[in-house]
Amino acid sequence: MAVEGGMKCVKYLVFFFNLIFWLCGLALIVVGILVQVSLHSTFKIKDVSASGAPIILIGVGVVIFFVAFFGCCGAWKENYCMVTMFAILLSLIILVEIAAAIAGYIFRNKVSAIVHDSLTEMIDNYKNSTQDFKTSVDKLQEDLKCCGVNSSADWRDFGPDGNSVPDSCCLNVSTNCGKGFMTDASKVHVQGCSKAVEALLQKNIMWVIVAALVIAFLQIMGIVFACLLMRGIRSGYEVM
Known part of the structure; x- marks a missing residue:
């Protein structure tokens, strides 16, 4: 019974974290659109490379949005394949985010x-x-x-x-x-x-970095709980 209760708790934790991911994905899409509009409408920046960051935000947000929905369904239905696929996709997203962060650091002086x-x-x-x-x-x-x-x-x-x-x-x-x-x-x-525009962008970038760290932590916790749920499902324990 202890294992059953524990796995049931993990199931709801996975569902809860995926709900947060879903909201984070939606937030990234909105932030990406706002940044894109701000760069080209408010600041009138026409350089195509300036759109790289907001487009990445929107892309990652869309992927997280659908992956989180996929993870919610897998956790709720206790489907081993769906939960496994969710963990794999979330791991790939983290790798993409790390690559984007490295690229942003390398090209930071181009701003x-x-x-x-x-x-x-x-x-x-x-x-x-x-x-x-x-x-x-x-x-x-x-x-x-x-x-x-x-x-x-x-x-x-x-x-x-x-x-x-x-x-x-x-x-x-x-x-x-x-x-x-x-x-x-x-x-x-x-x-x-x-200098004023650069200072404004740097201020906003700091908030983006903080948000990215929070999302990365939640993603790692989501993978951990997903793996625990996968183990519970594979072991044949009842988690309903």
């Missing part, structure tokens, strides 16, 4: 170059772009309290006087507030947006 190039392109295209594009750039500078790429001097070609910046660079935004005050720190933000 600065992508941000710098994208912001430079934004400034170059600002005057001849659509109103939606200008609004996005202005909102970026207002929200991050920055101006230009490296400094407000990057807007030297913005006005005919060579000493004006968009109004979104101003400490207190108002019509024509940036005219003639390109390097005046008392009127406009002189710090560039490159």
Whole structure:
């Protein structure tokens, strides 16, 4: 009876962990979509390589979503083959996540170059772009309290006087507030947006790392409990 009770507990633990995996997979899909939209709509980053991280998040989220559903069914029905397949697939997911983490660490320095190039392109295209594009750039500078790429001097070609910046660079935004005050720190933000965007991305990456560690721990525990359940089913114990 002790073994029966123990295996029954393991069965429900496997089901519970899979429910958490299912929610984690859904969360990864949502986060991946939000990051993708943010990179291309808010930050206007057009570099294709910048989409690598959010696409990986979405892909892993979709796989976890379906694998977790598969694991829930296997645990509930006490099907040895389904539970075994779940453990194998979850192990493969962990390997993929480790590979993605290593790749992210190796290419981490490329983020600065992508941000710098994208912001430079934004400034170059600002005057001849659509109103939606200008609004996005202005909102970026207002929200991050920055101006230009490296400094407000990057807007030297913005006005005919060579000493004006968009109004979104101003400490207190108002019509024509940036005219003639390109390097005046008392009127406009002189710090560039490159460092500000990088800092924002690094802050969000830290949260992603924490979430990834939590998910990895849950996945390992899920594999352990799945193996225990497999052993109980294979031994012929009743776990209902």
